Amino acid sequence: MAVERTFSIIKPDATARNLGGAINAMIEKAGLRIVAQKRVLISRAQAETFYGVHRERPFFRELVDFMTSGPVVVQVLEGENAIVRYRDLMGATDPAKAAANTIRKAFAQSIGENSVHGSDAADTAQKEIAQFFSANEIVG
Numbered sequence: 079m080a081v082e083r084t085f086s087i088i089k090p091d092a093t094a095r096n097l098g099g100a101i102n103a104m105i106e107k108a109g110l111r112i113v114a115q116k117r118v119l120i121s122r123a124q125a126e127t128f129y130g131v132h133r134e135r136p137f138f139r140e141l142v143d144f145m146t147s148g149p150v151v152v153q154v155l156e157g158e159n160a161i162v163r164y165r166d167l168m169g170a171t172d173p174a175k176a177a178a179n180t181i182r183k184a185f186a187q188s189i190g191e192n193s194v195h196g197s198d199a200a201d202t203a204q205k206e207i208a209q210f211f212s213a214n215e216i217v218g
């Protein structure tokens with residue numbers, strides 16, 4: 079199985095509740111390595127670019143407002159099959175549908191305020207990582 083990198087965001091609802099450490103503990107317990115991490119405030123322009131694929135969706139403005147409402151922790155996670163493994167660990171977008179032992183089951187508050195983001199495929203992971211990290215900030 080290939081070692082992959084995926085992009086993760088610990089979202090403002092989670093940083094506001096001081097859950098960064100608890101989420102990182104779940105990530106590491108699941109066998110993924112945090113090979114880059116920084117706490118940042120993202121601009122509206124950054125959020126609009128990042129979520130560009132959702133621009134026509136009715137929740138787009140709400141999503142951008144939320145993602146710029148407070149600090150986030152952007153991360154690069156590494157491991158075998160990391161993209162799917164992190165999506166499994168996050169759980170369903172809607173916390174009401176999230177399985178037991180997932181981050182969203184444990185911490186998410188709603189579909190919008192759902193504590194974490196993870197890339198959905200290899201090409202998006204590469205683009206999302208490049209939006210927030212330069213190569214020398216990722217130390218495997």
Ligand code: CMP
Binds near residue numbers: 141171190191
């Ligand atoms: P994320 O994995 O960051 O990717 C897109 C985000 O859009 C998703 O998580 C949700 O937080 C958000 N989202 C999806 N559906 C809705 C919705 N119906 N209302 C508000 N936000 C949504």
